[in-house]
Amino acid sequence: MKTSFSLACVCALVGLVGCKKSAPTSAPSEYFEESYAADEYDYGGDMDDAMVEAEAAPSIAMERSSRARRERGGLFRKADKAVLGSAPPSEPAPEPSVAPADGATKADERPPEVDDARHIIYTAGMRVAVFNVADALATAEGMPERFGGYVQSMSDSAIVLRLPSASLREAMKSLGGYGNVEQKWLRSQDVTAEFTDLQSRLKALTETQTQLLALLDDARTVEEALKVRQALDEVTSELEVLKGRLRQLDNMTTYSTLTLEFYERGPHNPTPSSNDPFPWVDGLGVEDTEWK
Amino acid sequence: MKHLIPALAIALLSSACATHKLEPPAGFAQVDQHNYSTTMIAADHVGLNVKAWDNVKGGTLSFWGEDLVNKLGARGYALQKQSPVKSKNGVAGTRFDFAYTAPDGAEKFYSAVLYTSDDYRVVMQVAGNAELSARYQGQLTDIASSIKIRGCKMGKSLCKSAQPSQLATKAPQGKPKPSAVADAPGEPQEG
Numbered sequence: 278m279k280t281s282f283s284l285a286c287v288c289a290l291v292g293l294v295g296c297k298k299s300a301p302t303s304a305p306s307e308y309f310e311e312s313y314a315a316d317e318y319d320y321g322g323d324m325d326d327a328m329v330e331a332e333a334a335p336s337i338a339m340e341r342s343s344r345a346r347r348e349r350g351g352l353f354r355k356a357d358k359a360v361l362g363s364a365p366p367s368e369p370a371p372e373p374s375v376a377p378a379d380g381a382t383k384a385d386e387r388p389p390e391v392d393d394a395r396h397i398i399y400t401a402g403m404r405v406a407v408f409n410v411a412d413a414l415a416t417a418e419g420m421p422e423r424f425g426g427y428v429q430s431m432s433d434s435a436i437v438l439r440l441p442s443a444s445l446r447e448a449m450k451s452l453g454g455y456g457n458v459e460q461k462w463l464r465s466q467d468v469t470a471e472f473t474d475l476q477s478r479l480k481a482l483t484e485t486q487t488q489l490l491a492l493l494d495d496a497r498t499v500e501e502a503l504k505v506r507q508a509l510d511e512v513t514s515e516l517e518v519l520k521g522r523l524r525q526l527d528n529m530t531t532y533s534t535l536t537l538e539f540y541e542r543g544p545h546n547p548t549p550s551s552n553d554p555f556p557w558v559d560g561l562g563v564e565d566t567e568w569k
Numbered sequence: 570m571k572h573l574i575p576a577l578a579i580a581l582l583s584s585a586c587a588t589h590k591l592e593p594p595a596g597f598a599q600v601d602q603h604n605y606s607t608t609m610i611a612a613d614h615v616g617l618n619v620k621a622w623d624n625v626k627g628g629t630l631s632f633w634g635e636d637l638v639n640k641l642g643a644r645g646y647a648l649q650k651q652s653p654v655k656s657k658n659g660v661a662g663t664r665f666d667f668a669y670t671a672p673d674g675a676e677k678f679y680s681a682v683l684y685t686s687d688d689y690r691v692v693m694q695v696a697g698n699a700e701l702s703a704r705y706q707g708q709l710t711d712i713a714s715s716i717k718i719r720g721c722k723m724g725k726s727l728c729k730s731a732q733p734s735q736l737a738t739k740a741p742q743g744k745p746k747p748s749a750v751a752d753a754p755g756e757p758q759e760g
Contacts, residue, residue: 408672455672557622557690558640563669563677566616566696568600568608 396472396526399442399533401449401463406542407456408564410434413539417452424448426532434539439532448535456542468526475526479519486512588621588689590717594708615697615705619716621689630685630730634663637683637692641667642738646679653732654710660684660718660728664709665736668699678702682713687727688720 407413410433417436421427424444429437440448449461489509496502542564586604593599593609597617601608609617638648646667654662662684669677676699684691693716695709721728 412673555636558637561620561637561681561692561694562641562644562646563671563679563696565620566608566618566679566694567614568610568616 395467396469396530398466398468398529399445399463400466401445401533402461402536402538403449403452403458404460404538404540405453405456405458407539408542410539410541413455416455417537420448420452429534436537438535438537440535442531442533445533445535452537456539468530472523472526475519475523479516479523482512482516482519486516588719589619589691590719591619591693591712591715594712594715611697613697613701615695615701617712618694619691620694621691624685624688624690624720624727628685628690629727630661630663630683631733633685633690634665634683634733635736637681638665638736638738641681645669646738648736648738651736654682654713656684656716656718657714658717658721660686660721661730661732662713663732664713666706678705680709682709684718685727685730686718686720687722687725689718691718
């Protein structure tokens with residue numbers, strides 16, 4: 278009887294101690310801050326990994342792309358100039374430092390119209406917490422002067438830049454330095470198949486156009502000439518559509534779209550601190566004493 | 570008498586909930602006040618802010634002082650001076666004076682006075698442009714001794730915590746953490 282009574286007492290004591298330890302000890306605001314920080318960090322971590330992989334791609338792809346573009350026919354070079362128009366020219370990508378393998382040498386010996394480079398459209402974005410949104414926007418607005426490209430659109434807290442793909446990585450790194458990068462993302466779309474298809478069709482249609490022009494010269498009757506003229510018009514029209522799409526694709530692959538969203542960093546946007554049970558100091562500092 | 574009793578009851582209740590009490594010092598106007606925070610501003614834009622959090626077991630002055638200095642140090646705050654203070658009701662505190670360069674390059678002074686009671690940890694912060702530092706450094710000692718910190722319990726010791734050992738912030742390095750103040754233009758940091 279005595280033993281069972283003692284056991285019951287011990288169990289009750291253990292239960293009480295256990296209850297007390299599990300009771301929350303932090304203020305509700307800290308719970309919120311902790312969960313907020315954890316959410317942001319998990320997401321950012323995944324993005325970082327993705328960026329490391331994706332960031333390596335643009336420079337390589339664009340190096341190949343720019344080399345291939347130089348090798349392209351005169352027709353496309355004219356199209357390049359037409360579409361880029363007033364936009365500042367992109368910075369030339371550096372030549373690959375590694376000596377080309379045998380296969381690459383053979384590829385270089387191919388006719389210049391054969392374009393085997395990858396054509397990839399890069400779309401990136403960043404969400405950055407900064408102390409001064411206006412200053413950050415002004416800095417971002419000046420990026421095209423440094424890297425080339427242009428400002429596509431702008432609002433009170435966001436800006437969309439079109440920057441040379443070869444400079445995208447450097448621009449993102451530079452802009453990320455103006456605050457805490459809460460989110461960043463990069464998407465790529467491989468349009469090589471469409472690009473190659475368009476070029477093949479362009480080549481075929483150009484040959485057809487040349488033949489039709491020769492036929493037009495050889496036409497003996499008005500009826501023959503009219504028929505050839507009609508076919509020639511259709512081919513010419515289709516050629517213009519193809520050239521337009523090629524110019525569009527070239528612009529999209531040469532210039533990447535970078536969307537930047539800035540928001541004010543303050544006591545309510547604490548610096549995410551991983552594995553910190555007391556993120557209270559994130560809410561302290563000079564900015565916290567300022568009245569807004 | 571009819572109205573006096575409820576008024577007294579309300580006053581007692583509201584003062585019981587407050588974590589601290591600080592009357593606006595000379596030159597400061599109170600712009601915001603809650604149980605866990607008070608904000609005051611001087612005419613020259615020097616800000617005074619009191620913030621409180623629930624304390625935890627083992628939350629001594631040394632523990633929170635070290636946490637505060639380490640984390641502010643990681644954000645680019647340079648500890649200049651550390652000195653003991655005592656609140657109006659005798660709660661032990663430590664004053665930390667920092668130098669800080671804002672992201673726009675402006676030099677700032679920043680002082681944080683940390684108190685710990687059994688129920689709360691309270692930080693009083695004063696910050697402004699560095700050239701105003703001399704004017705407020707002396708006054709801050711008086712302000713720090715005029716604040717009342719609530720939450721002291723009979724038989725417990727956190728209100729009379731020992732002073733933390735001499736702390737220091739690390740010298741700024743080439744590549745600060747993302748949370749650091751390396752937001753200065755032209756010095757990009759890893760995202």
